[in-house]
Amino acid sequence: MARNPKARAVSHPPLFTTFKPAGVAATKLATITLELDEYEAIRLADYEGLEHEEAAEMMGISRSTFTRLIERARKKMALMLVEGSKVVIDGGSVHFKENVYQCKACNHRFRARIHEEEKECPLCHSSELIDFAKGFGHGSCCHHTEEEGA
Numbered sequence: 001m002a003r004n005p006k007a008r009a010v011s012h013p014p015l016f017t018t019f020k021p022a023g024v025a026a027t028k029l030a031t032i033t034l035e036l037d038e039y040e041a042i043r044l045a046d047y048e049g050l051e052h053e054e055a056a057e058m059m060g061i062s063r064s065t066f067t068r069l070i071e072r073a074r075k076k077m078a079l080m081l082v083e084g085s086k087v088v089i090d091g092g093s094v095h096f097k098e099n100v101y102q103c104k105a106c107n108h109r110f111r112a113r114i115h116e117e118e119k120e121c122p123l124c125h126s127s128e129l130i131d132f133a134k135g136f137g138h139g140s141c142c143h144h145t146e147e148e149g150a
């Protein structure tokens with residue numbers, strides 16, 4: 001339990017980082033930042049359908065903290081839908097449990113261990129990979145989260 005107690009565990013990096021309403025010039029849009037822990041709360045509770053208690057445990061936080069987190073995340077999603085804001089997923093005090101890569105040559109997407117950098121695509125052996133955790137400034141820093149396991 002040496003890690004930063006405020007850092008929350010996020011299963012893997014999101015595949016999409018920016019959302020905006022169609023047909024509106026980007027300059028006219030307000031931007032909302034959905035932090036990675038807020039994204040994970042929505043993914044666990046609303047996409048996977050987990051109970052708050054179970055979702056809180058997966059993120060390494062208390063149930064009451066999870067409830068506040070998902071309320072904040074849903075408020076942001078509501079603002080996006082009603083006011084047509086741009087949403088960027090970024091930031092938050094988090095670490096990832098697993099990484100996701102995508103091969104630029106064959107588009108194969110695969111999960112991988114978070115702290116070991118993958119060098120090539122397992123299908124076509126191309127070394128042109130998109131490292132999703134790295135895109136959020138994570139990777140080797142996430143080591144401890146992974147070891148906590150389930």
Ligand SMILES: [Zn+2]
Nearest residue numbers: 103106121124
């Ligand atoms: Zn490939």
Ligand SMILES: [Zn+2]
Nearest residue numbers: 095138141142
């Ligand atoms: Zn990290």
